[in-house]
Amino acid sequence: xxxxxxxxxxxxxxxxxxxxxxxxxxxxxxxxxxxxxxxxxxxxxxxxxxxxxxxxxxxxxxxxxxxxxxxxxxxxxxxxxxxxxxxxxxxxxxxxxxxxxxxxxxxxxxxxxxxxxxxxxxxxxxxxxxxxxxxxxxxxxxxxxxxxxxxxxxxxxxxxxxxxxxxxxxxxxxxxxxxxxxxxxxxxxxxxxxxxxxxxxxxxxxxxxxxxxxxxxxxxxxxxxxxxxxxxxxxxxxxxxxxxxxxxxxxxxxx
Numbered sequence: 682x683x684x685x686x687x688x689x690x691x692x693x694x695x696x697x698x699x700x701x702x703x704x705x706x707x708x709x710x711x712x713x714x715x716x717x718x719x720x721x722x723x724x725x726x727x728x729x730x731x732x733x734x735x736x737x738x739x740x741x742x743x744x745x746x747x748x749x750x751x752x753x754x755x756x757x758x759x760x761x762x763x764x765x766x767x768x769x770x771x772x773x774x775x776x777x778x779x780x781x782x783x784x785x786x787x788x789x790x791x792x793x794x795x796x797x798x799x800x801x802x803x804x805x806x807x808x809x810x811x812x813x814x815x816x817x818x819x820x821x822x823x824x825x826x827x828x829x830x831x832x833x834x835x836x837x838x839x840x841x842x843x844x845x846x847x848x849x850x851x852x853x854x855x856x857x858x859x860x861x862x863x864x865x866x867x868x869x870x871x872x873x874x875x876x877x878x879x880x881x882x883x884x885x886x887x888x889x890x891x892x893x894x895x896x897x898x899x900x901x902x903x904x905x906x907x908x909x910x911x912x913x914x915x916x917x918x919x920x921x922x923x924x925x926x927x928x929x930x931x932x933x934x935x936x
Contacts, residue, residue: 682772682776687769690768690771690772691766691768691769694764694765694766694767695736695762695764697786698735698760698762698764699733699735699761701764701794702757702760702797704794704809705760705794705797705801708806708808708809709801709806719733721746721749721753722754723746723749724749724751726746726748729747735758736762739753739757740758756801764789764790767789768789770923771786771789771922771923774923780823781824784872788813789922791813792918792919795810795911795914796915796916799910799912800912803859803907805859805861810864810865810867811868813868813871813872814864814868814871817831817868817871817872818831820872821871826876826877830875831872831874833870834867834871834873834877835867836870837870837875837878837879838863838867838868838871838878839863839864839867841882842863842866842882845858846858846862846863862911862914866914869914869918872922873922876925876929877921877926877929880921880925881917881918882917884916884917884921885910885914885918889910889913892908893908
């Protein structure tokens with residue numbers, strides 16, 4: 682892609698990131714993402730368009746509401762920036778293939794929304810994961826990974842975590858993870874195919890173990906503390922969407 686196209690993609694990512702903030706804030710509570718418009722989380726005052734420019738408005742207002750001066754979470758500009766960077770990276774990875782790029786941008790947006798909702802509320806909304814499974818399978822009729830790989834990805838992604846969840850509950854009597862994680866990995870399999878499911882599961886488990894160990898050493902959690910596994914799935918799936926095939930090919934070449 683040309684530098685100009687990447688810049689436009691980054692600007693588009695900022696706008697999408699602003700919308701994803703609405704999704705992260707409202708979907709876990711079952712609220713509409715359409716109405717009412719953006720408002721201050723504290724005083725509920727509607728936010729004017731000039732105070733809703735991604736990243737810029739947050740910096741101009743010093744991270745505070747213009748009316749009540751309450752502090753606004755840094756999650757808002759960070760999500761916008763993360764989405765912009767993620768969209769540019771997808772542009773670099775996919776190149777000049779508009780249909781595939783469009784699907785990968787949609788997938789990336791879903792991952793960022795799920796990352797945010799799981800991090801804040803430890804919930805992975807069905808309104809994202811279930812339609813995501815269907816959309817991932819449908820677009821695979823025409824685009825990679827292909828419908829067969831997509832359907833196998835759904836079965837592997839959902840089946841593996843469901844078996845892990847069921848086995849853990851049978852052994853300990855408690856739920857080790859929610860069904861949201863099961864549906865999220867099934868969605869990832871729908872978009873990326875069954876081979877990437879194994880890579881995502883490996884990377885997410887590795888990231889989760891490292892984060893958990895660091896928090897344990899720092900005294901921020903105990904062995905019983907439940908970590909938001911969906912955040913690790915999202916990070917791993919994004920990596921897989923960029924270079925998963927290359928990673929799998931490298932691994933297979935070793936053996």
